[in-house]
Amino acid sequence: MTKWSARDMAYIAVFVAVMAVCSWISIPTAIPFTLQTMGVFLAVGLLGGKRGTIAVLAFILLAAVGAPVLSGFHGGLSALLGVTGGYIVGFLFSALAMWGVERVWGRGLIPLGASMVLGLLVCYAFGTAWFMVVYAQNTGAITLGAALTACVVPYILPDLVKIALALTITARLRPHVR
Secondary structure, eight states, X not given: OOOOOHHHHHHHXXXXXXXXXXXXXXXXXXXXXXXXXXXXXXXXXXXXXXXXXXXXXXXXXXXXXXXXXXXXXXXXXXXXXXXXXXHHHHHXXXXXXXXXXXXXXXXXXXXXXXXXXXXXXXXXXXXXXHHHHHHHHHTOOOOXXXXXXXXXXXXXXXXXXXXXXXXXXXXXXXXXXX
């Protein structure tokens, strides 16, 4: 059994708050996007796989019980079970994938960058599959191509920018996080 120090719990709580703030920041472009994924990347990048994954899980659990931690200050099971909820749940699988890369290749910036890309792909896969199932139940069948065009393609470039920012921030702050 893992014994958590007060410092560990404080770091986890801080990064739950960071993810919430990142969720609330909406960049108004042709297709608006938030910084939620960057918050996930920062949590795992700075806290490491175990604490970062716990922070992501705590964030999702807060959303599930209705805390307004999601974009637009939303929360609740209805937000998580909706068509885009799979991307939020996918954050947990992203964190687990990043933790797995960390366990195999260490915490260097190159493995971290690779883990962020892998985590993003995992989130895309889980979220898109979820979207297709929920969309089909509510509206009718949708092709994979149409789902990817609506849910993934417009976000690739902004998500890559978020990865670059998360790597830069992690490189600067990691020496100060124990």
